[in-house]
Amino acid sequence: MRILFFAHLKDATGRAEMDLELADSLDADGLWQSLLAAHPELERFRRSVRLARNGEYADRATRFSDADEVALIPPVSGG
Numbered sequence: 158m159r160i161l162f163f164a165h166l167k168d169a170t171g172r173a174e175m176d177l178e179l180a181d182s183l184d185a186d187g188l189w190q191s192l193l194a195a196h197p198e199l200e201r202f203r204r205s206v207r208l209a210r211n212g213e214y215a216d217r218a219t220r221f222s223d224a225d226e227v228a229l230i231p232p233v234s235g236g
Contacts, residue, residue, distance in 0.1 A: 158221065160192065161228040166206065169198045179223040188221045192229075205232050 158177045162170050177191060185208055193200055208215040209228040221227060 158223050159226045161226065163229065164231045166199065166202060166229050166231055169202065170196045179221070182220045182222045184221070185215060185217045185219055188227070199229075202229075202231065206230060 158179055160175045160177055162173055162175075167173050175195065177195070179191070183191065188208065189203060193203075199206075207230040208219070209230055210219055210221055210225050212226075214230075215221070215227075
């Protein structure tokens with residue numbers, strides 16, 4: 158699975174993307190647990206970040222597989 162980080166998430170992790178290998182599919186909570194194991198600093202952003210799977214926003218019931226591309230989308234403000 159390819160994970161993409163944007164804006165302050167990129168700064169917090171020190172990278173724009175990472176690969177994550179999954180043995181089985183995961184729901185959103187399971188995916189977050191895997192992400193936090195690799196990057197505990199993401200915990201403070203978890204409540205405000207949306208997950209997108211293959212270009213579409215995901216919800217808590219979405220299943221993520223090893224072939225997916227997942228983007229962590231921080232809140233966006235306009236101006």
